[in-house]
Amino acid sequence: MEITTGWYLVLGALLFVIGGTGLLIRRNPLVMLMCVELMLNGVNLSFVAFSRTLGDIGGQTVVFFVLVVAAAEVVVGLGLVVAILRRQPGATADDLSALKG
Amino acid sequence: MVELVWLIPALPLAGFILLLLAGNRLGEPRAGWIATAAAGASFLATLTVFIGLLSRDSENGERSYELVLFEWLPAGSLQVEAGFLLDPLSVTMALFVTGVGALIHLYSIGYMHGDPKYSKFFLYLNLFLFSMLVLVLGNNLVVTFLGWEGVGACSYFLIAFWHHRESAATAGKKAFVTNRVGDWGFMIATFAIWSALGTVTYTEIAVSPAMAAATGTAVSLLLFVAAAGKSAQLPLSVWLPDAMEGPTPVSAMVHAATMVTSGVYLLVRMNNVLTDDALLVIAVVGAATALFGALCAVAQHDIKKVLAYSTISQLGYMFLAIGSGAYVAAIFHVITHAFFKALLFLGSGSVIHGMSDEQDMRKMGALRLAMPLTAATFIVGWLAIAGVPPFAGFWSKDEILLAAWEQENIGPLLWVVGLFTALLTAYYMSRQVILVFFGDQRWEEGTHPHESTWTMTAPLCVLAGAAAIGGAINLPLVKDWLVLEHFLEPIFDHPHHFSSGTLTKIVLAVISVGAGVAGISFAVLTWFTRRIPTDRLEPEFLENAMHVDTTYARVVEGIGTSSFQGTADIDERIVDGAVNGLGKLTIRIGQLIRPAQSGYIRNYAVAVAMGALIIVVLLAWSVLL
Numbered sequence: 001m002e003i004t005t006g007w008y009l010v011l012g013a014l015l016f017v018i019g020g021t022g023l024l025i026r027r028n029p030l031v032m033l034m035c036v037e038l039m040l041n042g043v044n045l046s047f048v049a050f051s052r053t054l055g056d057i058g059g060q061t062v063v064f065f066v067l068v069v070a071a072a073e074v075v076v077g078l079g080l081v082v083a084i085l086r087r088q089p090g091a092t093a094d095d096l097s098a099l100k101g
Numbered sequence: 102m103v104e105l106v107w108l109i110p111a112l113p114l115a116g117f118i119l120l121l122l123a124g125n126r127l128g129e130p131r132a133g134w135i136a137t138a139a140a141g142a143s144f145l146a147t148l149t150v151f152i153g154l155l156s157r158d159s160e161n162g163e164r165s166y167e168l169v170l171f172e173w174l175p176a177g178s179l180q181v182e183a184g185f186l187l188d189p190l191s192v193t194m195a196l197f198v199t200g201v202g203a204l205i206h207l208y209s210i211g212y213m214h215g216d217p218k219y220s221k222f223f224l225y226l227n228l229f230l231f232s233m234l235v236l237v238l239g240n241n242l243v244v245t246f247l248g249w250e251g252v253g254a255c256s257y258f259l260i261a262f263w264h265h266r267e268s269a270a271t272a273g274k275k276a277f278v279t280n281r282v283g284d285w286g287f288m289i290a291t292f293a294i295w296s297a298l299g300t301v302t303y304t305e306i307a308v309s310p311a312m313a314a315a316t317g318t319a320v321s322l323l324l325f326v327a328a329a330g331k332s333a334q335l336p337l338s339v340w341l342p343d344a345m346e347g348p349t350p351v352s353a354m355v356h357a358a359t360m361v362t363s364g365v366y367l368l369v370r371m372n373n374v375l376t377d378d379a380l381l382v383i384a385v386v387g388a389a390t391a392l393f394g395a396l397c398a399v400a401q402h403d404i405k406k407v408l409a410y411s412t413i414s415q416l417g418y419m420f421l422a423i424g425s426g427a428y429v430a431a432i433f434h435v436i437t438h439a440f441f442k443a444l445l446f447l448g449s450g451s452v453i454h455g456m457s458d459e460q461d462m463r464k465m466g467a468l469r470l471a472m473p474l475t476a477a478t479f480i481v482g483w484l485a486i487a488g489v490p491p492f493a494g495f496w497s498k499d500e501i502l503l504a505a506w507e508q509e510n511i512g513p514l515l516w517v518v519g520l521f522t523a524l525l526t527a528y529y530m531s532r533q534v535i536l537v538f539f540g541d542q543r544w545e546e547g548t549h550p551h552e553s554t555w556t557m558t559a560p561l562c563v564l565a566g567a568a569a570i571g572g573a574i575n576l577p578l579v580k581d582w583l584v585l586e587h588f589l590e591p592i593f594d595h596p597h598h599f600s601s602g603t604l605t606k607i608v609l610a611v612i613s614v615g616a617g618v619a620g621i622s623f624a625v626l627t628w629f630t631r632r633i634p635t636d637r638l639e640p641e642f643l644e645n646a647m648h649v650d651t652t653y654a655r656v657v658e659g660i661g662t663s664s665f666q667g668t669a670d671i672d673e674r675i676v677d678g679a680v681n682g683l684g685k686l687t688i689r690i691g692q693l694i695r696p697a698q699s700g701y702i703r704n705y706a707v708a709v710a711m712g713a714l715i716i717v718v719l720l721a722w723s724v725l726l
Binding site: 020023024025032093094096097098099100101 | 695696697698699700701702703706707710
């Protein structure tokens, strides 16, 4: 069976939905961060798939940008999460609601 | 040499800055000498510039020089430069301002001896001289306004110089507040002139076409309001008598010789703007003020208050001259008045100094023996102001009376008022001289009157000389002797010419001399020989200046206070209310919608997801349709 572009798109969509669902239902900040990564990579996969199909290098260029931005985001986000968890071991995302209006 | 015009105000400014930085360290008497040197050097600079101007051809308008320092307010079509205008009028003003000013600086060295704020006094005097010179030399209305405000501020500082005295502090405030009314007129007039003519520069205003009649009259009257504030004309005259709370040299310089004449200067400078209707108003107010001042001076006991009301009266004469169109006569009287009134004030200062700060004339008498030089010079000043020929005051006052006589509409009436004022002037000045220098000794126990030091008497002698022969600058006897009139002629659009014949002139002059002699003889009969009882000659009504002050106070306390309170209430309720209401509204709305921010990341994530979903649905919708 030939693996067509559609499969890649379905896999990308699956990854995105899994990540989004995880972000919405999980409370552990570390896991939530991983879910965001999952969503990003789902989108990346779609970009690469389209780039390959359409013969346009633009899609892969965007993926590079996304990787770089994601790396930067992880550096800051992980640093924050680790620092918070050190102060409040076992804190959930709901405990971090200091910005309540 | 005319290029040196910037030096005239720069020298007093330098003196001011030096005293500001090192005044206390210099101390007495060096601070005084430095200030005097600055004023004297400024006078020499003015003389140099004056000679430079004289060497130019009087025809073809060459006797006018404009020095632009820099562009001050370049704002669209409003271009204001900071610059000086040198022409016959400004140089005449600058000459007597610096000349009399320098003499009064010298006098103050002796008068302020031992004052704890010695150097500060000279600092203010220098600053005042600088402001006054900016006022007369400025080449446009805005620069003049700068000087105008400057002299106002210095006047306030100097009146309230001994501010530990309650009355001095109050008098300073009164002068300042009253002057604000005039400043308002000046500002509105400047705005109106700019919007009507598109310029505020004197040389351009002078060649501008005439304004519409209504605008012109409005502008003239606003300028007159400004002049009335500074020059203490009715109804803004109330501050000048109180200004006598300041040290006597201040009264002489600021409130008699120079600053109070700036209103006259302003109107003469703007002569081609003034309309006939406005001139009539100016003449009537001037005549009324002259009479008012003279009547009030009759019943004063304070030696300086007599001179203060006399100043108001003489300023009234100047405005009467302007209103009659005789600008040269006004400037002539400004100059002679500067000489004899500065002399009289400085003489009274010398008396006060010698009497250990006694100012009540009822406690003086026979001082001619104790202070002969002061008495002799004071008598010269008395003869000058009383209009006795050939002293200076006679010539200028006579010219004003002649101009009033020739006024088109109500000339004879103005002349009668002016003549009666002249009679009163001769009377109250004679009364003062007799009470102070003649008669019995009425001193309090322990008073030892003595003649003042040379720094005080020297200016008296110089001023006495000027008051005696100052009339020589404009003698009407031969046409070529009208030096001042020929010199000032380029300033005016339509030079004023007296139309009366020689016979009328002589008759009027004889009558005015007669009025002076009558006034003097009445004073001699009442106060010297005591042939006529004097108990009804000082009515309380006149001593209290016709209750003008108390009436103002009552009006301000009654209607004034309630209307101010009303304004304050409107401000608090409506203006503040609107602003505070907007703030409260914002707070309410914020309180309403703040629960939307729960602080839970999941809620925000759901919101983002829903938003994304809506966008996707909308996109799909538009693609499908």
